[in-house]
Amino acid sequence: MQPAFGKIIKSEAYHKGELTGSRIEYQIPEIITNRNQAMGQIIDCLTLLDTGKTHEVTLTIQTDKQGEYKMVTRRYAVEEKS
Numbered sequence: 001m002q003p004a005f006g007k008i009i010k011s012e013a014y015h016k017g018e019l020t021g022s023r024i025e026y027q028i029p030e031i032i033t034n035r036n037q038a039m040g041q042i043i044d045c046l047t048l049l050d051t052g053k054t055h056e057v058t059l060t061i062q063t064d065k066q067g068e069y070k071m072v073t074r075r076y077a078v079e080e081k082s
Helices: 035-050
Strands: 007-015 018-031 057-063 069-081
Touching: 035 057, 035 069
Parallel strands: none
Antiparallel strands: 007 018, 018 069, 057 069
16 A cells, blocks of 8 residues: 555665565655544554554654644554565
8 A cells, every 4th residue: 555645765675686675664644633533543553553564653643832633644664575
């Protein structure tokens, strides 16, 4: 599943000229306006872990000075072995 927008970083590891593994890191920002949307993003992150797509997810939730929800950024990596 490719994100519609965000940052994708692909890293490849080589040993003696042969590809030994690759890693794709996704950083996906989502604009939110309330707590329910933030909870939905948390559930999405748990789904990534439960399905085994990744073993680590970083979730950043941002609010403004009044405490209103503004943005959620989730970051995770998918490792592929050759």
